[in-house]
Amino acid sequence: MQPFDHVSATSAAAAVELLQQGGPSGARVIAGGTDLISLMRDRIQSPRLLVNILPAAAALRYLRFEADGALRVGALATLADIERDPHIAARLPILTQAVRDAATPQLRAMATAAGNLMQRPRCWYYRGEFPCWLKGGDECFARDGENKYHAIFGASPCVAVHPSDLAPVLVALDAELTIAGPGGSARTLPVERFFAPPTDDERIEYRLQPGEVVSEIRVPAQPAGARGAYVKVMDRQAWAFALVSVAAQLSERDGVVERARLALGGVANVPWRVAAVEDLLTGQRLTPALAAQAAERALENAHPLTHNGYKVPMARAAIRRALLAAAGQEE
Amino acid sequence: MPNAPSQSPDAAPTAAPHRTVHLTVNGIAHEIEVETRRTLLDALRADLHLTGAKPGCGMGDCGACTVLIEGEAVYSCLTLAVACEGRAITTIEGLSSSDGELDPVQSAFIAHDALQCGFCTPGQVLAMKALLARNPHPSDDEIARAMSGNLCRCGAYPKILAAGRALAGHPS
Structure with a gap:
């Protein structure tokens, strides 16, 4: 690891301020650190200033259901906090399912909800000693190389996949982020729009402006009777x-789907x-036949690489299973 | 100004920055001076000479470095020492009593022959300890899940699970 300076922030606003002191590119927020420390050890990232936001836990580590049924997740709530919360297990079991099979107990005890969304891809070219495109190089070595764990959708020059279990579930729940910025500003952004495929100009999977800090994840109240399922292969x-x-995530009325969300x-x-x-x-009745049709449609535009064609039928099967489970039917 | 960057913005650090950190390890208060980039694992082993937590993969895959922070099992190889200011840490050295009596988890590992080379054992014992503190009577599935963050290359898993079952009060 390269040397770095280390300061502590006791609030999101303090972290924003300290990030600005660190200069435009050299400062990073660290929370659980489970990904960032690995990246720094491998010298994939070498920030000159770390702003430790864990001392802000008193303000940013919470799980609260509002009167209207919305769930507010403080940015520093850990995956273990979510996993162990009995109210989430009862009211949003899809969220419990998402974190339950993520990583290991130790990592879940360390990793924060917001940090989980900002973890970088596990692609071995990105993590290894290759000057790959995502690290500023000219070429994605996975595209024609060892790509069995890589993407089957998307048009980015990078074919790494997003590793988060929480992210697709938050997208399916229409969750929003609250993001603190310079000068006491705050904005909200749908989780879906927080993510964007890496481009030549921004070789990263999420979009934060310099100096911004995610402070909360808000899951809006789901329609009455809505149910969800997370299937991880x-x-x-x-x-x-x-x-x-x-x-x-499905809402049904009289056996007919009123609203559906599907994220992979x-x-x-x-x-x-x-x-x-x-x-x-x-507007349809969810039957095994409809689930199968949905699975076909979802994979229609997939374009697998040389070694990951297996993901296409695997995704179809997982979609059928998730839809039927969300509708309370067994496959 | 302990909470201000010690470099001017964007200046390359001329020397590796250090910090003073206060840790309570196995009930004993320590004050140590560490480089900001020192991991908790290295601070325990090199600064405090507590070598029970083991360096394995160095990337959060193997669990040999597992220690308890405020009772929660974590990987000390991915934790910065400076981020542990004021925290209470338990290592394997802190489990037995001062007269040498073993912790029940340690005794169960011995009784069930739940180790071969022993390299992963401090981490395994602490992961089990954290589970039982939260859930004194875990199911077989809960034991297996709680131990899934600790690898054992000797393959002692069935006996580790047997030790866990005994501690959970299940008939063997």
Whole structure:
């Protein structure tokens, strides 16, 4: 690890201020650090100033249901906090499912909800000693190289996939972020729009302006009777990133789907929302046949690489399973 | 000004910055001077000479470095020492009593032969300890899940689970 300076912030506003002192590119917020320390150790990132935001836990580590049913997740709530919360298990079990199979107990105890959204891809070219495009190089080595864990959707020059389990679920729940910025400003942004595939100008999977700090994740009240399911396919039963994951959230009335959300993980640079399938499901009765049709539609535009064609049928199966589980039916 | 960057903005640090950190480790208060980039694992091993927590993968994959911070099992290789200011840390050295009597988790590991080389054992014991503190009677599935962040290359897993079952009060 390169040397760096280290300061502590006791609030989001203090972190914003300290980030500005660190200069335009050299300062980073650190919370659980489970990803950032690895990146720094491998010298993939070498910030000159770390702003430790954990001392702001008194203000930013909470899980609260509002009177209207919305859930507010403080940026510093850990994945373990979410996993162990009985109210979330009862009212938003899809969120419990999302964190339960993420990483390991130790990592869940350290990793924060906001940090989880900002973790970088696990692509071995990005993590290894390759001057890959995402690190500022000219070429994505995975595109024609070892790409069995890589993307089947998207048009970014980078074919790494987003590793978060939380992200697709938050997209399916229409969650929003509150982001603190310079001068005491704050803005809200749908989680879906927080993510954007890396471009030549911004080689990163999320969009924060310099000096901004995520302070809260807000999950709006879901329609009465809404149900969801998160299906994560792994190559072993523990401590694995999703090969493919599916977050499905359905609201039904009289057996007919009124509103559907479907977001996939492990298939693109960002959580991959499939609006065409949401439209297909709306107004229909969810049957195994409709779930199968939805799964076909969702993968229609997939373009697998040389070694990840298996993800296409895997994603179809996971979508069928998630939709039927969300509708309270077993496949 | 402990909370202000010691460099002017965007100036390259001329020397690795240091900080004074206060830790309570196994009930004993310590004040140590560390480089900001020192991990908790290195601080425990090199500064406090507590070598029970082991360096394994160095990237949060293996669990050999597991310690308890405020009772929660974490990977000390991914934790900066400077981020532990004021925290209470338990390492394997802190589990047995001062007269040498072993913790029940340690005794169960011995009784069930739940180790071979022993390299991963301090981390395994502390992960089990954190589980039982939260959930004294875990199910088999809960034990397996709680231990999923600790690898054992000797493959002692069935016996580690057996130790966990005994501690949870399940018939063997």
